[in-house]
Amino acid sequence: MSSLLARAVRTGIRSPLSSRLHQPMAAIRFQSTEAKAAATATEEYDVVIVGGGIAGSALACALASNKASSTLKIALIEAFDLSNHIKWSPRPDQYSNRVSSLTPKSVSFLKKIGVWSELDSSRVAACEGMQVWDGVSGARITFDATDVDGVQSSFLHQVFSGNIPTPPGVNNSTNQENLDGSKEASPLAWMTENLHVQYGLQKQLVGHQARGVKLDVFEKTKVQGITTEQGESAQPQGDWPAVQLDNGKTLVTRLLVGADGVNSPVRSFAKIESLGWDYSQFGLVGTLQIDPSTSTAPGQGKGIAWQRFLPTGPIAMLPLNNGYASLVWSTTPKIAQDLKKLPARDFCALVNAAFSASPAELEYLYKNIGPNGEPLVDFLKEIEWRTSVHDQEASQTMIRGGSSSQGDAKPPRVVDVQENSRAPFPLRMRNSSSYVEDRVVLVGDAAHTVHPLAGQGLNQGLADVECLARVIETSLLSGSDIGNIHSLTPYSSERFLPNLAMLGTVDKLSKLYNTDFGPVVWARSLGLTAVDKMGPIKNEIMRFAMGLEEPSKRS
């Protein structure tokens, strides 16, 4: 009878989406006594990481590569097949559709844990500049890697941390590198496929296992339920979480890490609330083939990321190598689905139009996508007509040079889209009410989810991982329990505010640009133009986006 009940409970909590995961807790005791009977299936770990995505794998890697934490017994649980990542061998003319921009801060972390050197440099593109503009008013801001003084940390941060910058005369040893031109300015970011980062991470993990780190990877394994080990019998582990796997094993752990994504089962187990909202937007990703010679930016726009804010959401083209680019197009759910079905030729025409045509024109084209994705009008002809009207007016307006949009660089033309690379996904904003509970900690998307318009989601996750690994190391060195909430609080207090600030900033930006209401457009355009011309403020924004706000002493 009791086993039947336990079974019912287990099936009840099998769905990771169940928001009432913690409800059958009282009944769980049956199972824990049952598990005691089959004690062989229970194993103890120091750290169990649920979720083998980039954040989870990077944490395993960081812990294994650090001397103090490499003695820990670590488990990494992933529902999918991780060994696929190691076998990853893409063709040079094929790119996966999920591409992320890695900030200098994230890259230095990946270097530190030995992952960066595993990557194929021909598949990493440096982003040297950014062109961001308003699709309604045309107001534009440009970022250039050479604008950023990459040596010192953010001025604002220096002021707030009381770390008064040394006068230029004293501190010129670090500047020297830049001044004599021997060292290039750091790119704003590096673009690479998420799969590529995963490949590097898994290679490192295998390497760590080979040199004897107690790291167990449970791939193709699902978490069936998480309970708290209770009762007098399991004395030292009195309150440790127990993770039941679908292979029959139960992992009892000192510290449980939730790196299990937006609908984190670990977060539900810890009864941590997740606050936020869904944008009524979808992001459409895809791999584009471009003709670089059509860009009017210097150097044929090599290494430039383009982003245009449309009333339906921003569209961004991120540079990859060899004439490829990655698309992230945020738009309404319906349009995203329609864009996915559109024939490649018309889709490319529409992407090109989305970077140049008026929002009204785009609206007409969206409306003329049939239920099966077929264009109801001749897209190429319609776009060509509007482009010619546009170009003519632009050239005439420039005769006297009054226009502010004079000389705006044009992105390269899209000539093709890789087959089956178009995929829509919902956009949301979430932040957990807390990142830590006793013996539970959340990292990456499980802790927070952000709109992709600033390309910060993965970087925030890696910053979490970097911080958590450092906090765990500190606890180990001071001899305290790594799972104790007091040991974990420094992680929470260091990451919560920066993440919230980023989430808030990106959310406000998204809302600010999600309208074509006249006065709002006017105000935001004035603001954008002003910031574009105010070097120091722009510099601070870039450092914030590049993750350079951290004090230099940490690195």
Next chain:
Amino acid sequence: MSARIFTRTNPSVLKQCLTRTGATPSLARSAVPCASLFTFRSPLEAPTGKLYEGHIPISPLQRTILAVGSAFTALANPLRGDMVAALGETTSGIFLNRIRDQMLQDPEGRRILRERPVITSETMQLDTLRQLPDGTFGREYVRFLDDQQVSPDTREPVHYVDSEELAYVMQRYRETHDFYHTLTGLPVTVDGEIALKWFEMAQTGLPMTMLSSFFGPLRLSSEERERLFNVYVPWALENGSTGKLLMNVRWEEWMEKPVEDVQRELGVRPCPEV
């Protein structure tokens, strides 16, 4: 504080400017952060060259003076067509843009923008229209022109709109005005024109129609004003907002249809008590 920023940014940025070849203009700007914070165009300088036949490029200052001046003149004498036209053009700004955008959403509107048909006595072939049976839109249109002793050719050309396409939109708006009279049955009287302006305001939101709608009634007698607000305005607001956007109508192709059919298809009831 700001001095600190400059000492920190300036030397290295300037040096990089000099050493890197692919430098963009933004570099130069960031080196002198506040000198060129905003570059306003002089209010005395016209922004463009001549964009189309009849275009008169004017500066923002001239535009303001012309708008205010024409508003007062038009209010004093609504029959000064040139002043009404100047008022419409100088205040149209972003609203013409909006009409153009609405036209771009509609297949007919796009066809009009693409082909840019003009309405003159020649293109309309008024003599042919006179042969049409009574009650057809074309016959009633010519009857209206003959009664008022006007011709499509007497329309003031567009002068002050700084965009070729928007100038065409303005011109089209003006050229199709007479069809509105035929459609609604409103006469060319002061209160009739004001009622039509209310109708157009509900349709397009052009500021000029608003100015006429709100200030025009000042010229009416109390009796006329009562009729305007009790009968015409409710009719105009209702029919203007529910009917099809008349800028998207290719009137030239509707001439043989009976007026009632045209009214029904466009969702506009004839104005009562005319």
